[in-house]
Amino acid sequence: MSTVHTPAVTTGIARIGRRTKDLTKRLVPGDIAVIDHEDIDRVAAEALVEKKPAAVINAAQSISGRYPNMGPQILVDAGIIVIDIEHDTLLETIGEGHELTLDGADVRLATGDVLQGKRYTPSIVAEDLRRAREGLSEQLVKFAENTMEYMVQERDLLINGVGTPDVRTVFQDRAVLIVVRGYHYKEDLTVLQPFIRENRPIIVGVDGGADAVLDAGYRPDMIIGDMDSVSDRALRCGAELVVHAYRDGCAPGMERLAELGLDDDAVTFPASGTSEDIAMLLADDRGADVIVAVGTHGTLEEFLDKGRAGMSSTFLTRLRVGSKLVDAKGVSRLYRQRISTLQLFALVAAGLVAIIAALSVTAGGQTLIQLLGARLDDFLSWFTGLFTLQSVPASAAALLLPPRLTRPFREETHD
Numbered sequence: 001m002s003t004v005h006t007p008a009v010t011t012g013i014a015r016i017g018r019r020t021k022d023l024t025k026r027l028v029p030g031d032i033a034v035i036d037h038e039d040i041d042r043v044a045a046e047a048l049v050e051k052k053p054a055a056v057i058n059a060a061q062s063i064s065g066r067y068p069n070m071g072p073q074i075l076v077d078a079g080i081i082v083i084d085i086e087h088d089t090l091l092e093t094i095g096e097g098h099e100l101t102l103d104g105a106d107v108r109l110a111t112g113d114v115l116q117g118k119r120y121t122p123s124i125v126a127e128d129l130r131r132a133r134e135g136l137s138e139q140l141v142k143f144a145e146n147t148m149e150y151m152v153q154e155r156d157l158l159i160n161g162v163g164t165p166d167v168r169t170v171f172q173d174r175a176v177l178i179v180v181r182g183y184h185y186k187e188d189l190t191v192l193q194p195f196i197r198e199n200r201p202i203i204v205g206v207d208g209g210a211d212a213v214l215d216a217g218y219r220p221d222m223i224i225g226d227m228d229s230v231s232d233r234a235l236r237c238g239a240e241l242v243v244h245a246y247r248d249g250c251a252p253g254m255e256r257l258a259e260l261g262l263d264d265d266a267v268t269f270p271a272s273g274t275s276e277d278i279a280m281l282l283a284d285d286r287g288a289d290v291i292v293a294v295g296t297h298g299t300l301e302e303f304l305d306k307g308r309a310g311m312s313s314t315f316l317t318r319l320r321v322g323s324k325l326v327d328a329k330g331v332s333r334l335y336r337q338r339i340s341t342l343q344l345f346a347l348v349a350a351g352l353v354a355i356i357a358a359l360s361v362t363a364g365g366q367t368l369i370q371l372l373g374a375r376l377d378d379f380l381s382w383f384t385g386l387f388t389l390q391s392v393p394a395s396a397a398a399l400l401l402p403p404r405l406t407r408p409f410r411e412e413t414h415d
Contacts, residue, residue: 010081010102012054016091020044021208021229027051032100034091039064040071043182049074055081055102059090062120063128067136073125083107085117164285165267169222169240171286175201178283178293179209179220180276181229185295188328189216192294201292204283206276209295210234224282225275227253232260241266242282244275277317284321291321294328 012032017023020037021044027033029052037044038060048056062072062084075082083105087093094100094109101108105119118124177196179185189212195201196218205213207225211234214220220239223230227243235241235257245251245268257263271278276296283291296314318325360366 008103010054012100012102014057014094014096014098014100015053016094016096018091021047024048024051027053030054032057032102034059034094036060036091037062039066039069040075042070042074045071045074049078049080053080055083057090057094057100057107057117058082058084059087060084061086063125063132065128065132065135068129068132070129072120073122073129076120076122076125082120083117084120085115087115090115164282165242165269167222167240167242167267167282167286169202169286171202171283171288173287173289175199176204176283176288176291177201178204178206178276178279178291178296179213180206180293180295181208181212182295185209185212186216188294189213192292192328195292202283202288204279205230205234205239206279210237210239212295224269224279225253226251227256235260235262242278243268244278245270247272273317274314277314280317280321280325284324288324290326291324292326292328296327 012030014034015023015027015031016034017026018036020033020035020040023033023035024047027048031051031053032055033048033051033053034057036059040056040058040062056075062082063069072082081102083102085107093115094107098110100110105117107115107117109115120128177192179189196203202222203213203218203220204222204224205211205220207223207227208229210220210223210230214234214237219237220234222240222242223234224242225244227235227241241257241262243251243253243257243266245253247270249268249270251268251270254263254266254268257266269278269282271281276293280291280293356369360369
């Protein structure tokens, strides 16, 4: 088995971005991504891997030890160099578009200065994740405290739906598909094509999930979020816009819509928690029959991956929505094809043998088999005769054809 070795020295152009999801829009293969992202989560890592950078330099700890985040392992497994250089002004020091040279854990800048950092190897990642798992209990306690705090703050919204805005989109007795650009969203959207085609659900894109919907070939009916990670293309697609606002009514996302001239018809939804939560609560309060969630967060690792206390709201939201919610997470893995092409051919052949065997034991079946055999014999005789027509007289060649083709052949030779 061959082993892929990472070059001892790697060079590339630095691309700077404090927000990983914004940076990935500018990355090209071979670039060096320079980020400031504590505890790189799975979604961010998968987005980076898709762009195939040569390396990722982080101004924060890629694994802080708060919980076992899987992002660095995904990057290292993909052959991408990961180096932590904890530096408050690292992004400004490196500079956009400058060439960097990586030698082990050292980063040589265009100015000739050398920064030393921590380079992740598979063994280092494994050890850091082991230590992070030991400290997970502390995060569980904080998560429980945040859950209770959210329940007190949003009890009216959770219990009675008080505070949901009036919207144009009619959810009553309709299936609703809520798309978040999270775990396995692309694969799950592909698998859900029959469901979308047959049920024609109301499609709600949560922030960047609206772009995921467009990329999949659909148009969202509604976009909900703080509007920081959705493209202008999605905002202008004609979907109803609901801006997630702070509890005090402040809605920074409305400023962006005003710049695009889209704020007149937009509404705000002041609430704590996440945008995916208020999307579910809105659909439930407006009478949706079933809510199918794609890319949303459902496990403890995913809650902690977001790195903010508001994720505790997702747990309570799922309790509120109850049996209406169908989580499509991982459905692509559940229905992954496990039958090879050879096995399919073998299955078809076995079916044909079974049909022939069944026909052979009945009088009608035996007659049908004889007729098919006669037709096949006529065709083979005619086909074989095509290769001997040039060497025999026309009168004799006519005898090689099936009786049904004799007349057309004679008329053609006569002409």
